[in-house]
Amino acid sequence: MSERRRRDRRPSTKDEPAVPVPTPGPPPVSEEAARGAADDLRGDLRGDLKRDPLLDRTALTMVPPTQKMTLQDAQPVIDSLERIGESDDPESGPEMWVERHRMPSRLDRRLVLLREPDSWRSACFRVLRHRLAEHGDPRVIAVTSAERGEGKTTCAVNLALALGECGRARVLLVEANLRAPSLAALFGFTPPACFAVQLERHRRVPLDPWSVVEAYSPSLHVLAVRAEGNPRPLLDGPAFACTIAALRRGGYEYIVLDTPPVLGSADVNLAADSADGVLFTTWARRSSTRALRRAVEQLAPAKILGVTLLDV
């Protein structure tokens, strides 16, 4: 169990003027004060947290919610700063600001494991999890496809959910598709900090904490890109590799990368360099074998784990 800590540093949101951030950052508050503030805003939330055994296990340190979170998002939000993993050594991994979201009443149809956990489709993703474990149990998995709309996001999200199901592992889902991000929209939240911006900032301030969103399940964290005002930057290969390495050290057992399509850019080649293996997705009646072959050729010699066929 990690030691509860509270830091004076929050992930900077300076580059995001759209987000009103109280300046200067939240004053250092004691645990008591934090809880009190939380109680003020959302009456029984604390009690819920207390009652939730999972949350007890993860032992979050609560911080007072920001104005933005309570007013802009319809769902209750809790900010927390935590260090993931067992080690107490502050240098062992980056610090994380975790923003917790309640599950909305409407779920995207791509969230198969949440919408229909008993279905055969969900089972297929669980089978995929097991097959991957057989195929060398890769820890950083880049999910990609040859062309657009072939189910990369669908597969990545559900694989991440399956990997973290029942708290079996800590999973981070990273949006590596900076040009056409879809994770935030899919989960229905606006990330407190855009992943692209954080990536940029960590080149200068490597020890800055990362701001992630806990998406409906305590074992799944998401590093999403904000869709609005996105300058569509290129993927910064070295920074991305450092980030992935740091996040791995930070205690995530699995990192799933939702990447852009292979053909048409070199982004996947960069992402694949940081990954243990590449998982291809194909969408029945949509994907062509020719494109798939060319994509595999383009990624060589990256390790190809296999392919999933969706929507048969």
Next chain:
Amino acid sequence: MSGARSARDRLDRITSILARATRFYLLAMATVLVGGAIAVGFAFTRARVYKSETLILYREAIRSSALGEDVGGDPARKLGMRLREMVLSRTRLSQIIDEFHLYTKIVNDRGHVDAVDEMRTHIAFRVRDGDTFGLSFESDDPKLVQAVTARLAEALIAENSRHRVEQATVTKEFLDTEGERIEADLKQKETELAQFLSKHPEFARESSTAAATVGSAILAAKKAMPVGVVKDPTLLALERESMRIDVRLGLSDRRKAAPPTESKVIAEAEAELQAAQKDLSDKLAHFTDQHPDVLVARARMKLAETRLRRWTALESAEARPVDVDARERTTLQEALAKVTAEIAAHRLTKRKVGGAGVVQPSGNASRIVAIETDWTRLSREVVEARTRHQLLEDKLFKASMAQSSASSEHNAQIRIVDPAYLPTHPAKPGRIMMTAVGVIASIGLALALALGCALLDDRIYDRVDIERLEVMPLLAVVPRAKKQKRGLQRRTEPVPKQAGDV
């Protein structure tokens, strides 16, 4: 993924292609619709075509084999081709086009040549079995079609008979001139032979045919005589001469009694003449004077007559009684004595010289050999000329037969069995048929198109398609989401409760 393919895999592959083809059902349906529409449009906008046919029979009243024309190859086919050429002959079609004002547009725009070509595409000439031929023409006016078909058949008949008459006449003329030449040749040869015989009457007894063989035997013996041959040719010639003189001397006594030895041919000719006469009278009893069979019998009789006349003339010339009077008898006896003496002298010299030596023939002996050679040559030439003459006569006879049969009305070769009819219905295929064919064809095209698209389609439909690629393992196949009638499906699994979940 890779590895041995089972039959089931192959079946999967086939079914996957078929399933793929069914995905192009929209394209296939569109093809069928468009094809069907085109077929219907074509069938109902096309001008209706009428067709009239006439059936003609090619028949020879006098078989051409009887006339000695060679019937080689496949006669029906050859004949069919010849008749077709006649039907489609440019000049004839051109005339018919002018006569009926056919294809006026083409004639005005592009001229007669193209109009004839167009007309040819509408004329059909079919070789039926046996000697019947179907001649048909099609166009959009039933009356016109009938008239043109009838006219085409007429034209064919006229053309054919003209062709035959022309051919027979030319052959006849050629054979006539050739016959005259050979006749003159024969006459000259016979005169030469007669002159020779009057000079050397001792040869008269040797038949000209026998002479030809004997003479050649002498010539052969002379040519092939090796040194030391026992019989001396000079001696032989002298002996033969003495024999001939002997015969002439003895002949005067036996001459009258001896029946003619060469009358066998004449007897044959007479028998043939009688047979021909009988045949003719038979035929006349059954048929009219103009009937081809009667014509044949008459011609046969004529031939037998001429043959008999010729042979009797020859016989009388050859077997002219040799008049041997007393004065001539003494000369003959003298000559015989001379020859006998010469033989004796020759034998003597021969004995003196020895068996192997060659004795120079005396002047008389050489003369005899020369005369014999002449005799042989003349007789052979006459025989040859006669043979040639006879052959030509046969040919001439056949040619005149052919000519008369060609010009005779009775021996019309082409007959119209079925005259051209007036068509009441448009020719097949009918509209329904055409539409059906068009629709069936477009269905076939649609199927081919769908299958072709399925083969070209490289999209992934099923796990088989990925397994066939063999580039990477297939880890999971996620089925399609079920269509939900209710807009929303609430989660059913107890997801970790979140803070604030009230």
